[in-house]
Amino acid sequence: MAKRKLRIVRDHPLLGICEYCNVQFSSGLMPIEAAKDDIQERFNVHKCKLTDSSQNALRIVREATENK
Ligand SMILES: [Zn+2]
Numbered sequence: 001m002a003k004r005k006l007r008i009v010r011d012h013p014l015l016g017i018c019e020y021c022n023v024q025f026s027s028g029l030m031p032i033e034a035a036k037d038d039i040q041e042r043f044n045v046h047k048c049k050l051t052d053s054s055q056n057a058l059r060i061v062r063e064a065t066e067n068k
Contacts, residue, residue, distance in 0.1 A: 006043040009064040014039060017060060021048035024060075 004020035013028045014035040023046055025039035 004048055006040060007061065008036070009061050015064065016040075016043065018043060018046065018048060021050060022060075023049070 004018055006016050006025070007019050008014070008016045011032065013026055014032065015024060015026045016039045017024050025042050025046075027035040027038040029035040029038050
């Protein structure tokens with residue numbers, strides 16, 4: 001099985017995506033550590049659904065970081 005990785009794309013509210021299948025995880029919990037634990041936990045249990053490519057994920061990351 002391919003490696004998958006949770007990438008944090010935004011800190012507030014916390015938004016992370018699975019780099020493998022492009023599923024997004026967000027959490028508004030405070031403090032930020034709780035939100036990170038929250039999405040990490042959901043990332044760990046989610047099942048990757050294969051999409052046509054990872055280009056969408058890359059685009060989302062770019063947009064999220066450019067909007068700072
Ligand atoms: Zn995934």
